[in-house]
Amino acid sequence: MNKYVAKVMEDLRAKQPWEKEFLQAAEEVLSSLTAVLDADPVYEKNKILERMVVPERVILFQVPWADDKGEIHVNQGYRVQFNSAIGPYKGGLRFHPSVNLSILKFLGFEQVFKNSLTTLPMGGGKGGSNFDPKGKTDNEVRNFCNSFMRELYRHIGPNTDVPAGDIGVGGREIGYLFGQYKRCRNSYDSVLTGKGLEWGGSLIRPEATGYGNTYFAQEMLATKGQSFEGKRVLVSGSGNVAQYTVEKLIQLGAKPLSMSDSNGTIIDEDGIDEEKLAFVFDLKNNKRGRISEYAKKFPTAKYYEGKRPWGLTKADVAMPSATQNEIDAQNAKDLIANGCTCVSEGANMPSTPEAIEVYKAAKILYAPGKASNAGGVATSGLEMSQNAIRLSWTREEVDEKLHNIMRSIHKNALEAAAEYGTPGDYMNGANIAGFKKVAAAMIAQGF
Numbered sequence: 001m002n003k004y005v006a007k008v009m010e011d012l013r014a015k016q017p018w019e020k021e022f023l024q025a026a027e028e029v030l031s032s033l034t035a036v037l038d039a040d041p042v043y044e045k046n047k048i049l050e051r052m053v054v055p056e057r058v059i060l061f062q063v064p065w066a067d068d069k070g071e072i073h074v075n076q077g078y079r080v081q082f083n084s085a086i087g088p089y090k091g092g093l094r095f096h097p098s099v100n101l102s103i104l105k106f107l108g109f110e111q112v113f114k115n116s117l118t119t120l121p122m123g124g125g126k127g128g129s130n131f132d133p134k135g136k137t138d139n140e141v142r143n144f145c146n147s148f149m150r151e152l153y154r155h156i157g158p159n160t161d162v163p164a165g166d167i168g169v170g171g172r173e174i175g176y177l178f179g180q181y182k183r184c185r186n187s188y189d190s191v192l193t194g195k196g197l198e199w200g201g202s203l204i205r206p207e208a209t210g211y212g213n214t215y216f217a218q219e220m221l222a223t224k225g226q227s228f229e230g231k232r233v234l235v236s237g238s239g240n241v242a243q244y245t246v247e248k249l250i251q252l253g254a255k256p257l258s259m260s261d262s263n264g265t266i267i268d269e270d271g272i273d274e275e276k277l278a279f280v281f282d283l284k285n286n287k288r289g290r291i292s293e294y295a296k297k298f299p300t301a302k303y304y305e306g307k308r309p310w311g312l313t314k315a316d317v318a319m320p321s322a323t324q325n326e327i328d329a330q331n332a333k334d335l336i337a338n339g340c341t342c343v344s345e346g347a348n349m350p351s352t353p354e355a356i357e358v359y360k361a362a363k364i365l366y367a368p369g370k371a372s373n374a375g376g377v378a379t380s381g382l383e384m385s386q387n388a389i390r391l392s393w394t395r396e397e398v399d400e401k402l403h404n405i406m407r408s409i410h411k412n413a414l415e416a417a418a419e420y421g422t423p424g425d426y427m428n429g430a431n432i433a434g435f436k437k438v439a440a441a442m443i444a445q446g447f
């Protein structure tokens, strides 16, 4: 590790030793930058790393709300406005009981580099709450969203900060949040993305992260002269990203074998087809049920309580699409022992550093989420563009733009990796390409 990086990491660890997810994300990015930092002293002279690892602003607020019995609850709300060098802060809101400042800082930090890679003018941010939407009525979720936005509205705006969805925040929550923002501001602003089509949303936004990850993996496979046709693929999660990953895999002739949730995994050796996926869409988006129901409905599937998909069956490709650190070193070894030659991340930081070491040692194709799942935020950027020009592009137009963006992220990451001496290393390439653009803007704008 370069001396400058070692010093910045040591300072960070001393100041916030409890922020383990953030430290993990910071170390991954910073240690990729050795060759760039060695080549040019301008970054150290301008204290770029010290400035990049501290959010420009963190907002922490109380979110009191009443359940259907009238009982009052108080959650914590956050918005981490990490870096605005290349555009307004942009990044999702996560509602999940595990949410804390370390997780939101890791997500906001990753978002800075990811947004830079999309080629669109977006800074990085992330927010959310430790609220758990599971098991809550629509009325309770609306009460919560109203209270959350009652505070957040004063800190965001179309040229300041434009949040979107993430775990636990889908179309329903974005609707409630947007309604409350509009009531507070008396202004119909393009202030959230992932909106409904009737009120400013973009076609393909719901599909974008899953489709984009599949397009990225397609590009990686093509470098080895391969395609998705007939490939056996493990997907984790059964939410937004997982659902549209499976949809695109089916369209490309692959055989998606698994989906999961926090209770367990289903493996369907016959493959998940369109009819079975339609069942998952209804189960997860309308009934808000558990993935175990799939195995009750389709006898070709087996349910594994408490298990993740990795290594449960032979597979060529893995597309983790649930949450952070869901593949550890043992899972990575199991994947490789079962024939996996490509890991393309739909989730943010789903592989632990030890798992990444296993991929590297085995020389398999590996795409970090900040490159492969950037299609979601890229299409959010396209939603902002359509709002700004007050026009809506067709499904085909948006899908083509998304596809082109994923191709250029793949190309830029590969080229940066080769230029700095690590050919084929998408992690280094993505971190370097994302970093250089943001750092150049920070230097140009002074301090």
Ligand code: NDP
Pocket: 165, 166, 167, 168, 169, 170, 209, 237, 238, 239, 240, 241, 242, 260, 261, 262, 263, 321, 322, 323, 324, 346, 347, 348, 373, 374, 376, 377
């Ligand atoms: P959803 O809330 O729609 O789905 C999340 C899925 O992951 C659910 O099946 C959920 O199961 C499962 N999951 C969540 N937490 C855990 C956990 N701790 N252990 C096991 N399973 C878990 O979220 P998304 O699909 O939107 O997001 C999935 C991942 O993709 C996240 O890492 C997110 O940051 C990332 N991402 C999302 C983007 C987007 O556009 N939505 C863009 C880029 C990245 P359960 O229902 O049981 O909780």
